[in-house]
Amino acid sequence: MALYKQQELKIYNSISKDKEIFKPINEGNIGMYVCGPTVYSNVHLGNCRTFISFDLVFRYLKHLGYKVRYVRNITDAGHLENDAESGEDRIAKKARLEQIEPMEVVQKYTVDFHNILQKFNNLPPSIEPTATGHIVEQIEIIKEIFEKGYAYEVNGSVYFDVLKFNETHEYGKLSGRKLEDMIPNTRELTAQSDKRNPQDFALWKKAEPQHIMRWPSPWSDGFPGWHLECTVMSSKYLGEEFDIHGGGMDLKFPHHECEIAQGEAATGKTPVNYWMHANMLTLNGKKMAKSTGNNILPTQIFSGDNENLEKGFPPTVARFFMLQAHYRSILDFSNEALLASEKGFHRLMDAYHLLDELPNSNSSSFNVSEWKQKCYDAMNDDFNSPILIANLFEAVKQINSIKEGKVSITSEDLEQLKTTMSDFIFEVLGLVDIHVAANDSSEKLSGTVELLIKLRAEARANKDFATSDQIRDELQKMGIQLKDGKEGTTFFVS
Template sequence: MQLYQEQTLKITNSLSGKKEIFKPINEGHVGMYVCGPTVYSNVHLGNCRTFMSFDMIFRYLRHLGYKVRYVRNITDAGHLVDDADEGEDKIAKKARLEKIEPMEVVQRYTVDFHYILDQFNFLPPSIEPTATGHIIEQLEIIKEILEKGYAYEINGSVYFDVKKFNDTFEYGKLSGRKLEDMIANTRELAAQSEKKNPQDFALWKKAEPQHIMRWPSPWGDGFPGWHLECTAMSTKYLGETFDIHGGGMDLKFPHHECEIAQAEASNGHSPVNYWLHANMLTMNGKKMAKSTGNNILPGEIFSGENTILSKPFSPSVVRFFMMQAHYTSILDLSNDALLASEKGYHRLMDAFDNLKNLETDTISDFDVPGWRQKCYDAMNDDFNTPILIAHLFEGVKHINLIKEGKEKITSTDKDLLQQTMSDFIFDVLGLEHKTESNQDSNKLQGVVELLIELRNEARSNRDFSTSDKIRDQLSAMGIQLKDGKEGTTFSVS
């Protein structure tokens, strides 16, 4: 019997706003689509959090015994600046600025995306389709929507007729927006566009002479609309109706709203049973943004080459930090939060290491089967990783008490405890075990911090020759000290 047959999973469906019991269309099988990156720059940490949330969901579904087809696309065309229907393609703009081919941009940042996700120990999706590889499928959907009367062609572009669609279906049901309100708020913009209404969105855009990325179509050379790509790729690989569609909260409107409309207009029914949305990541209480400097890339966290954090942090520590918040809640990154997560991560790993050496007895003081079910109950409650982690630390507490001889455990319960810890720490949360190099790094950190303390004492005693000697000899070994308002930090070159 598969685990999913004895566990009841509930997930928060953005479409209903409620927690619902998860029932896949085909028993034992799950189809899940997640909107992937637009590959025009290094993947930022907020996107990593979204993809990590769905990696965790993918992992748990597989752990329960489901056969999961996980599709996560690569957007390599058609995504215009500011998520609009006018202006420049994000990838083409980057290519123009760097004087390279658009597909060089795509290749460079797709490789970076995969490298960073690999550092975070992501499982690869089952299928990773690209928008440019599915132009034919997109053209066929446009033809269907035109035939059904929910789109119109003008000057070589094809637009989705939102008002006509709303006469039969409901535009705005995912985001909770009313079309009448949207029209009222944008009436003055109507004369500035070739669209019938400002709410109409592009299915196909005519390529101006300077537009590099273009394909032939029945309406002339052009390129697909950003929203259409995901409809084409999700339905091709998962069917006209599939189980789960995920993405960041910022995609709920207009991207996911438009996906629903396109699918309903072409197929006549809703494309997805459960919509899941991951929330945003902030830093030091503010929105992360390159323009304000309140921004950090994953690689800069791993290397320590940044002006925001006091030291480097490993990918597993960052992953553990992210798993300590529910995927639907806003999470704030800070130096203190990462330091606390690092301590918790090492405490968890140390306890797991101690498990195998625990002595067994004829009785157990720790109800391991009951505790194990509490771990499942947490994950069954809309993938509640912070509650799961709290239960794992309950396990840590008992491991330490047993190690100290203050509690007893039977051999059977010890095996179950070890298996459960392994399942949830590694298989579900996706953490990696610390290696010897990690342990060496921690020892190095301790030694350097001791030397910094001795240097500070020397400086306070005005013994500058000793303080300079410590700094210079560390520098000769590739360890740079940096004095700042918050104290002295170090980096290893």
């Protein structure tokens, strides 16, 4: 029997603002769409947190035995600066600044995005469509919205008529905003735009003469609206109605609100059953922003090359840190928090490795079945990874007590404990056992690093701390982390 039939999963639905028992449209099958990156720069850490959060969701649903079709798009056109309705395309602007083709920008930062998520051990989605690969479908859905009377054309651009839509539907039901409250605040902007109303949004924009990225359409040579892309790609691969739509909290309005409106206008159906939103990441208590310098890239975490960090951290430690907070809560990123997570990570892994050395008994004083269900209960409660991790550390205490002879366990319970620990640490949380990674390194690498460790120890003995630190720092930049302990220095490859 599939695990999902034995567990009751609840998901916090952003549209109902409540936890709901999860029931997929088709039993045993799940369609999940997550808004992917706009590939005009290196992926930032806040985005990584969102994608790690939905990787956790993807992993747990698969663990429960569901067949999941996970679609995450690449936005490679149509996303204008500051999420606005006018101005320059983010990718086209980067291409102009770097004096390269827009698709070179797309390729460069798509590769970066994939490399970073691979380092974080994210599973790839089932399908990763691009906006530019679905121009024809976007034009067709605009025609459908036109036919239903919810779109209009002005000077070659096509806009969604929010006021007309709101006569028979509810625009704002996801974000909780009322259209009548929006109108007074934006009425003075009406004269500055081709739009009938400031709340209307672009389905198709006519390209200005200098605009590089453009495609022919019945209305003009132009490009699709940013919101339209996700409506088209989600419905094409998951159907007009699907189970889960995810993204960052910042996308709730207007992006996801507009997706709902477009889907309902085109098909008459509500496209998504469960809306999920991951919260933001702050740095030292302040919002991350490139403009203020309060920002850090994932690669800087790995290398330690950032004024906020005293050293580099393996990607799996950074992932573990992020999963120690619930995906819907704000998470503050700091050097101290990462150091604490690193200690916890090693404690967890050390206990996991102890499992093969534990003695067994004729009886158990540790109720493994009850503990195991607590792990499932945590994940069934809206993917509550911090409670799951707390339960894993409860097992760590028990493992250490078994080793010391204070707690007994039968061989059957020990096998169940090993399997459950492995399932939740590696399969569900997606952590990587970097201790094993180091042991699997080539003999030449091991020999070279051991030699450097010996030279570093000699430098420290001679109080040559500059050389000692240089060896450690240079190895960190190459992804080799040194760990000093009572029995000497060990290393692992991140």
